[in-house]
Amino acid sequence: MGRRPPITNRVKDMRDAHGGITQAELGLAVGVTRHTIIAIEQGHYSPSLETAFRIARHFGVGLEDVFGWEG
Numbered sequence: 413m414g415r416r417p418p419i420t421n422r423v424k425d426m427r428d429a430h431g432g433i434t435q436a437e438l439g440l441a442v443g444v445t446r447h448t449i450i451a452i453e454q455g456h457y458s459p460s461l462e463t464a465f466r467i468a469r470h471f472g473v474g475l476e477d478v479f480g481w482e483g
Contacts, residue, residue, distance in 0.1 A: 442466035
């Protein structure tokens with residue numbers, strides 16, 4: 413199995429904190445599939461910069477409130 417990307421995230425925490433929106437609802441809101449949100453949350457996929465900004469903006473927070481770097 414491949415090494416996980418050094419990007420960390422709090423996407424699931426943010427979904428829970430904002431009314432428990434589903435992965436599908438978040439995906440629809442930011443223009444990606446539910447499967448992409450799952451992969452991001454599990455650390456198997458690092459989102460594009462545009463998608464990362466869209467996710468942070470959806471929650472009304474800064475990028476670093478959702479994503480971090482373990483490099």
